[in-house]
Structures are given as structure tokens and as C-alpha cells.
Amino acid sequence: MNAIVTGKEMAQADNAAIDKLLTSETRLMELAGRQAAEIISRSLHRENGQLHDCGFLILCGKGNNGGDGFVLARHLLNKGASVDVVTLYPPDSLKDINREGLGILQAYASHSSRLRLFATLDDAMNTIEQQEYTAIIDALLGTGLNLEHEGVTLRDPVRSAIELINSRSSQNASPVIALDLPSGLDATTGYSAAPTIRADMTITMAYRKTGFFFNAGPELTGEVHTAEISIPPFLLPETCCREIDDEYASACFTLRSPSSAKHTNGKLLIIAGSLSPEASMTGAAILATRAALACGTGYVCTSLPLEAAAALHATAPAATVISRKPDALEQKIRWADAIVLGCGLGRTPADLELVRRLVTSRVFTTKKVVLDADALFALAESGIDLAQSGMQDAVLTPHNGEFSRLTGLAIPDISADPIMHARVFSRNHNVALLLKGNPTVISSPQGKVHLNTSGTEALATAGTGDILSGMIGALAAKGCSTFEAASAASWFHARAGDLAHDLSSLVTAEQVVHRIPEAISEMFSITPDTP
Ligand SMILES: NC(=O)C1=CN([C@@H]2O[C@H](COP(=O)(O)OP(=O)(O)OC[C@H]3O[C@@H](n4cnc5c(N)ncnc54)[C@H](OP(=O)(O)O)[C@@H]3O)[C@@H](O)[C@H]2O)[C@@H](O)CC1
Numbered sequence: 001m002n003a004i005v006t007g008k009e010m011a012q013a014d015n016a017a018i019d020k021l022l023t024s025e026t027r028l029m030e031l032a033g034r035q036a037a038e039i040i041s042r043s044l045h046r047e048n049g050q051l052h053d054c055g056f057l058i059l060c061g062k063g064n065n066g067g068d069g070f071v072l073a074r075h076l077l078n079k080g081a082s083v084d085v086v087t088l089y090p091p092d093s094l095k096d097i098n099r100e101g102l103g104i105l106q107a108y109a110s111h112s113s114r115l116r117l118f119a120t121l122d123d124a125m126n127t128i129e130q131q132e133y134t135a136i137i138d139a140l141l142g143t144g145l146n147l148e149h150e151g152v153t154l155r156d157p158v159r160s161a162i163e164l165i166n167s168r169s170s171q172n173a174s175p176v177i178a179l180d181l182p183s184g185l186d187a188t189t190g191y192s193a194a195p196t197i198r199a200d201m202t203i204t205m206a207y208r209k210t211g212f213f214f215n216a217g218p219e220l221t222g223e224v225h226t227a228e229i230s231i232p233p234f235l236l237p238e239t240c241c242r243e244i245d246d247e248y249a250s251a252c253f254t255l256r257s258p259s260s261a262k263h264t265n266g267k268l269l270i271i272a273g274s275l276s277p278e279a280s281m282t283g284a285a286i287l288a289t290r291a292a293l294a295c296g297t298g299y300v301c302t303s304l305p306l307e308a309a310a311a312l313h314a315t316a317p318a319a320t321v322i323s324r325k326p327d328a329l330e331q332k333i334r335w336a337d338a339i340v341l342g343c344g345l346g347r348t349p350a351d352l353e354l355v356r357r358l359v360t361s362r363v364f365t366t367k368k369v370v371l372d373a374d375a376l377f378a379l380a381e382s383g384i385d386l387a388q389s390g391m392q393d394a395v396l397t398p399h400n401g402e403f404s405r406l407t408g409l410a411i412p413d414i415s416a417d418p419i420m421h422a423r424v425f426s427r428n429h430n431v432a433l434l435l436k437g438n439p440t441v442i443s444s445p446q447g448k449v450h451l452n453t454s455g456t457e458a459l460a461t462a463g464t465g466d467i468l469s470g471m472i473g474a475l476a477a478k479g480c481s482t483f484e485a486a487s488a489a490s491w492f493h494a495r496a497g498d499l500a501h502d503l504s505s506l507v508t509a510e511q512v513v514h515r516i517p518e519a520i521s522e523m524f525s526i527t528p529d530t531p
């Protein structure tokens with residue numbers, strides 16, 4: 001799984017490369033600029049990587065991001081391009097490494113008419129207005145910018161430079177390529193400053209940053225390319241975010257062994273659905289049950305009001321049904337390898353009492369447990385501390401509204417930094433958490449975080465959350481921890497959503513269930529023997 005890092009983790013990895021691998025800041029910067037030049041020439045589809053017919057404008061700030069820009073300028077020149085470089089700050093305000101980088105460029109300029117250096121934005125203005133550039137390169141600010149909140153106003157001269165780049169880009173004059181990240185974007189949170197670069201392409205150094213996935217990040221980065229600059233993954237902290245991929249998801253899916261029996265292929269109990277004279281939430285139980293069966297679970301038993309059993313039998317005949325009677329429930333809880341609790345369960349005092357009783361009983365807390373929907377409502381109402389109740393391997397699957405009710409945090413605060421809030425919740429309550437959204441964040445009590453960046457608005461329709469719970473329960477019953485099951489199930493769920501319909505706007509939960517077997521089986525496609 002690829003790592004996705006915060007600004008701080010990236011800085012730590014940079015330092016670790018220098019301390020532990022005995023490289024240097026200068027070498028890393030040289031690689032950053034050189035790799036960026038390679039990526040640019042590749043993306044322009046130039047033969048032999050040559051850029052003779054291309055012209056670039058590079059705007060450089062005073063930090064190392066500006067330093068990357070100086071190096072890039074040289075490598076673009078070496079590929080035959082013409083380059084205008086604007087240094088926004090006087091040389092004596094630059095760090096040694098950047099003064100050295102600028103010095104090399106100044107020496108270069110005395111030998112090449114294809115390089116023009118401008119000491120201020122004002123000096124460059126006339127030229128910039130008359131020139132058509134193949135691309136404008138933003139090397140103003142990188143991971144060194146930390147924003148307290150959305151919309152912090154940047155200082156000049158950076159602000160004017162960003163305004164100039166954005167106005168050129170809005171006139172469709174030249175595409176904008178951001179080095180490491182669009183200037184003004186906070187690498188960790190995705191907050192954007194006023195103003196922030198709107199990039200067509202971002203060439204990020206070593207690893208993508210968490211800020212690309214949240215808040216303003218997704219709208220501002222454009223197409224993201226990662227430059228390999230020799231900062232290997234073993235320099236990253238164990239707990240940094242990883243992006244779930246097909247390889248991880250398929251490794252979490254246990255195939256049936258030839259000698260297996262239904263009892264050894266995962267026994268799942270789903271406690272879901274409700275029926276009253278006023279309303280029915282039987283559909284939630286049906287969707288969760290069908291999703292669990294579609295994942296190849298050996299044995300699914302669903303507890304729901306027995307009056308609703310016929311509806312479940314009609315659509316999921318392989319599942320058995322039990323009532324909500326305490327004795328029947330306790331017996332099945334003992335039997336189950338994993339339990340899903342909450343989809344459409346209801347919110348009556350009796351439902352709240354059922355959840356309270358279960359999450360405080362040892363027979364339940366020692367199982368793998370998925371708590372969703374009305375179980376989360378009941379937890380929030382009863383104020384039960386899950387850390388105290390001793391859940392041994394549980395995952396909670398709230399969306400932001402449910403998470404807000406559970407934690408008392410305001411929804412905008414949760415969306416501002418979901419990774420941090422998920423991580424804190426998991427650690428404090430000793431449970432895994434799957435915080436739904438785009439992307440979905442999954443955290444473990446040990447501090448690991450997975451991001452599911454796949455999936456689209458195809459899933460933005462009622463019932464898909466019930467399907468996800470059934471899938472998590474299935475994978476957990478078949479052997480994974482709930483953290484692994486939640487991570488892999490969210491990937492397969494998203495894939496089933498992709499497969500459900502050519503037009504995402506027409507996808508229904510039913511269609512998603514139908515596509516689960518295909519989403520899983522494509523990972524295990526058998527290639528015929530060649531004669
Ligand atoms: N480390 C390495 O080995 C490698 C690092 N690499 C590269 O280094 C980059 C990180 O470099 P960095 O840490 O020097 O920070 P960077 O983002 O360039 O500049 C920060 C500047 O922001 C400014 N600023 C702050 N607030 C502001 C405001 N409100 N309005 C306006 N300005 C404001 C602040 O100004 P000051 O407060 O000093 O006046 C400071 O000068 C990283 O993204 C990657 O590209 C690669 O080469 C690979 C190797």
C-alpha cells in the first residue's frame with residue numbers, strides 16, 4: 001500500500017534520509033528538480049525527452065520549494081527549453097542551499113540566452129504579459145506552510161505571485177504545474193490560504209500528502225505525479241497513512257479451502273432491521289445479509305422481528321433467521337465468529353436497551369463486532385464508554401453525522417481533519433473506526449490509518465452503508481481483524497459501486513449487492529494454462 005504523509009511526517013522522512021542514509025539536503029533537492037523535469041517532459045510527450053520548442057516560467061519562493069524550482073530550471077534548460085525564472089526574494093534573504101542554487105543559475109545565465117532571471121515580479125511583468133509559456137511552474141511554497149484554518153491570508157510577494165499565476169490560468173493562457181503541492185495549500189489538512197494556486201498538475205516529492213485528499217485539496221492539485229527522490233518507505237513512521245489497494249484487499253479475503261465446511265468459512269450473526277405498526281426497516285437487514293452472503297460467508301444468521309422473516313427468506317434464502325429473544329440471541333452470539341449490530345435496528349427504548357445490554361456483556365465484547373447506524377445512536381444516547389466495556393476487536397462505522405453525535409464534535413471540525421479525529425477516537429476507545437466519506441478513513445486502536453480513495457458518488461444512495469456493514473462482518477467472520485475487514489470491505493464495496501452501472505447517478509443499493517461477487521472475483525482471475 002502506498003504511503004500518504006502529513007507535512008510533518010514528510011519533514012521527518014527528509015531528515016531521516018539525511019541522518020540515517022547519510023544523504024544530504026542538496027542531493028535530495030537535486031533529485032527533486034531533476035525528477036520533476038523528467039515528469040514534465042514525459043507528460044508533454046516529447047521525443048527523447050527533449051523540450052526545444054518549449055518555454056517555461058518558474059516562480060520561486062525563499063524556502064526549499066523555491067530551491068527545487070532553481071534545480072528544475074537547470075534541467076529544463078538541459079533538455080533544450082527556454083526558461084524565465086522569477087526570484088521573489090533578494091538573494092541575501094535565502095538559505096545557503098538556495099543561494100547556492102541561485103548562484104548556479106546566475107552562472108548559467110551568463111552562458112545561455114535561453115535563461116532569463118528576474119529579481120522581482122515587477123521586473124518580470126512586461127515579459128510575462130507578452131510571453132506564451134508551455135507551462136508556468138509554481139515553486140513558491142511547499143510543506144513549510146502550515147495554516148491554522150481555512151482562508152489564512154498570505155503575505156506579499158507570494159500573494160501577488162499566486163494571483164498572477166491563477167489569473168493567467170483562468171484566461172487559459174498556460175497550464176500550471178505545482179512543485180510538491182499547490183502553493184497556499186496546507187500539506188496536512190488540505191486547508192487553502194487566500195489565495196492558493198489552482199494547479200493543472202502537481203509533481204509531489206516522494207509521497208502524496210494527506211492534504212491532497214481533504215478540504216480544498218482535491219480541487220486544487222490537478223493530476224498528481226509522484227517524483228521518486230530516494231526517500232525509501234522504511235524511513236516513514238509505521239503509523240503513517242496507507243492507501244488501500246487491490247493487493248491489500250485481496251490479501252484480506254480468505255478463499256475456501258477444498259476441505260472446508262460451511263462452519264469453517266465464517267459464521268456471521270447480523271442483528272438488524274425493525275418492524276413496527278408505523279414503520280419498517282427490514283430492508284437494512286436484507287441488504288446487510290445479502291451483502292454478507294455475496295462475500296462467500298459460510299453461514300449467515302440474521303436476528304430480526306420474526307414477522308419480517310418472510311421478506312428476508314424471499315430475497316436471501318440461504319440465511320437463517322432468529323428472533324430478538326435474549327436466549328436465542330445469546331446462543332447465536334456464542335456461535336458466531338463475528339457480529340454486525342445496528343443496521344435499521346430501530347431507536348425505541350427497547351432497542352437502546354438491547355444495544356446497552358450487548359455491548360456490556362462479555363459474551364458479546366469478546367467477539368469481532370461491527371457497530372453501525374442505530375447501534376451508534378444507542379451508544380451516543382447511553383454514553384457507554386467502549387474502552388471500559390472491553391470490546392476486544394470492534395469497528396464502528398459512522399458517517400460524519402453519526403460521528404458527531406458520538407463525540408460531540410461539530411461536523412465541520414470533523415471534516416476539517418478526519419484522520420486526526422479518527423486516530424484519536426480509536427486510541428481513546430480501543431476500537432477501530434471506519435469514518436465514511438470520500439475518501440473513507442479507517443483507523444486502528446494501535447494508531448494505524450488506512451484511506452480508501454476509491455469509490456464514487458455511485459455509492460451516495462440509501463442502503464449502501466448497510467451493504468458495507470454486511471461485507472465487513474463477512475470478512476471478519478472469515479478471519480480478518482475488524483480493522484483489516486473494514487479496510488478491505490470498503491475497497492471491494494467501492495469497486496462493486498464502480499461496476500454497478502455505467503452511469504453512477506443511476507446506481508441502486510441492489511445493484512451494488514449484485515456486483516460484489518464480481519468485485520471480489522476479478523482479484524482472483526484464473527489465467528488458462530498455455531499449451
Ligand atoms: N527538506 C528536504 O530535504 C527537501 C525538501 N524539499 C522541498 O522543500 C519544501 C519545503 O521547504 P521549506 O521547509 O523550506 O518550506 P517552503 O514551503 O519552501 O517555504 C516556507 C515559506 O513559507 C513562508 N510563509 C509561511 N507563512 C506564510 C504566509 N502566511 N505568507 C507568505 N509566506 C509564508 C515562509 O516565509 P517566512 O515565514 O520565512 O517569511 C517560508 O519561507 C518541500 O515542499 C519540497 O518542495 C525537496 O527539495 C526535497 C528535499
Ligand SMILES: Nc1ncnc2c1ncn2[C@@H]1O[C@H](COP(=O)(O)OP(=O)(O)O)[C@@H](O)[C@H]1O
Binds near residue numbers: 373437456458463
Ligand atoms: N460521493 C461518494 N463517494 C464515495 N463514496 C461515497 C460517496 N457517498 C457515499 N459514499 C459511501 O457510501 C456509503 C454510505 O453509507 P451510509 O451513509 O451509512 O448509507 P445508508 O445508511 O443509507 O446505508 C459509505 O460507505 C460512504 O463512504
Ligand SMILES: [K+]
Binds near residue numbers: 138
Ligand atoms: K509549490
